[in-house]
Amino acid sequence: MPNAISGFSKLSKSKKIEWLLETYFDNKDTARDLVKQYWNSNEKLQKLHDEFIENTITNYYLPLGVAPNFSINSELYTIPMAIEESSVVAAASKAAKFWLDRGGFKAEVISTEKIGQVHFMYNGNFEKLKSFFESVKSKLIASTSEITKNMERRGGGILNIELKNKSKDLDNYYQLHATFETLDAMGANFINSCLEQFAKTFKIEAETHLKDDLEIVMSILSNYVPNCLVRAEVSCEISELKSKDISNPELFAQKFKQAISIAETEPYRAVTHNKGIMNGIDAVVLATGNDFRAVEAGVHAYAARDGKYSSLTHCSIDDEVFKFWIEIPLALGTVGGLTSLHPLVKFSLEMLKRPTAKDLMQIVAVAGLAQNFGAVKSLTTTGIQEGHMKMHLMNILNQFEATQDEKTKLVEHFKTNVVTHSAVVEAIENLRN
Numbered sequence: 001m002p003n004a005i006s007g008f009s010k011l012s013k014s015k016k017i018e019w020l021l022e023t024y025f026d027n028k029d030t031a032r033d034l035v036k037q038y039w040n041s042n043e044k045l046q047k048l049h050d051e052f053i054e055n056t057i058t059n060y061y062l063p064l065g066v067a068p069n070f071s072i073n074s075e076l077y078t079i080p081m082a083i084e085e086s087s088v089v090a091a092a093s094k095a096a097k098f099w100l101d102r103g104g105f106k107a108e109v110i111s112t113e114k115i116g117q118v119h120f121m122y123n124g125n126f127e128k129l130k131s132f133f134e135s136v137k138s139k140l141i142a143s144t145s146e147i148t149k150n151m152e153r154r155g156g157g158i159l160n161i162e163l164k165n166k167s168k169d170l171d172n173y174y175q176l177h178a179t180f181e182t183l184d185a186m187g188a189n190f191i192n193s194c195l196e197q198f199a200k201t202f203k204i205e206a207e208t209h210l211k212d213d214l215e216i217v218m219s220i221l222s223n224y225v226p227n228c229l230v231r232a233e234v235s236c237e238i239s240e241l242k243s244k245d246i247s248n249p250e251l252f253a254q255k256f257k258q259a260i261s262i263a264e265t266e267p268y269r270a271v272t273h274n275k276g277i278m279n280g281i282d283a284v285v286l287a288t289g290n291d292f293r294a295v296e297a298g299v300h301a302y303a304a305r306d307g308k309y310s311s312l313t314h315c316s317i318d319d320e321v322f323k324f325w326i327e328i329p330l331a332l333g334t335v336g337g338l339t340s341l342h343p344l345v346k347f348s349l350e351m352l353k354r355p356t357a358k359d360l361m362q363i364v365a366v367a368g369l370a371q372n373f374g375a376v377k378s379l380t381t382t383g384i385q386e387g388h389m390k391m392h393l394m395n396i397l398n399q400f401e402a403t404q405d406e407k408t409k410l411v412e413h414f415k416t417n418v419v420t421h422s423a424v425v426e427a428i429e430n431l432r433n
Helices: 013-024 028-037 043-050 088-100 126-142 145-153 188-210 249-265 267-287 292-303 343-351 357-379 384-399 404-413 421-432
Strands: 064-072 075-082 106-109 114-122 157-165 173-181 214-222 229-237 313-318 321-329
Touching: 013 028, 064 088, 064 343, 064 357, 075 088, 075 267, 075 343, 075 357, 088 267, 088 357, 106 357, 114 188, 126 157, 126 173, 126 188, 145 157, 145 188, 173 188, 188 214, 229 357, 249 267, 249 313, 249 321, 249 357, 267 292, 267 343, 267 357, 292 321, 321 357, 384 404, 384 421, 404 421
Parallel strands: none
Antiparallel strands: 064 075, 106 229, 114 173, 114 214, 157 173, 229 321, 313 321
């Protein structure tokens, strides 16, 4: 068992790597070469990447793909997607092409309100606390004037602060519940700075005027933003659904709707269903330098907002019209953070025509809807494994270090044969023998 190390963060990158090699690796030269192989040859760019996080030793690459032919509100987009999973980009592209000739995607931002909270404990009389809060509310907002002036100049800022009594859930627990408009910024640093100032001012005023025991526990934004909502949808006459793999559009529409109803009803299905939606959403969020973990947490909380985890997408058939839609919370930004630092993020945003935060919310929601349409369409027609395994074929061939000639022959072979791991292994062995 290795000994603990003190002062690791103060070591140079090369010394960090050497310590790791000495401590954990049998073949140090191979491990060292691998780490260095993923360094960027441009020293300035590598230094930029090194400073994104702490204790950096190398870069971890993900493929950046693109899905073309997305018509969103009658404007054509090619959407960047950073993801490692086979078939995601292909499915999104196929769904985009399918809907291109059927009216495209429609999207709208419903609201853009973000939330932060000061959590505190108070063991006095609530009515007294409520009266005190009302008397200091304007001071709380005024105390953040230096923080908010630039945001206010652009039209954003603090929307409101409320006192929330949560003592029925936890003894003596209360909140200052604040709402914000952060425009094109995701706004985490702005919101947290405001909240910490609220807490300082609130505590000082309480010590002077309230005189009961009040303890600030923490001040932090929430990644659950149910009032930062975007909706995306597709619709067409059922007869227009007919295509190469949909010979009976009426049957397809009914079966598709049933599949969505199952995901609305059955949590075990809903989790996998929504995971497929997030394949599309996370890939675009990551490519545009946003926080996909925050988006994931907020979206899944929203999926369970009625007390039961359910589908994020919905389907209806009315008067021979098929409609499929999604409504989700997305707190995104197109300025600040990695959006102004990471060269490929800048590249992705330029590809998307330099969107505002509202534009990006719509694009991301559409990517999730397209991904889900592609998955459910496959599940209710050909089945998902045939297409997925054919996309996964190249990963298996690379695992066995297939040559380009072997890849060409085996890809051709599996155009007419079922792809499974064992079938690919057998085909490689037969070819090499």
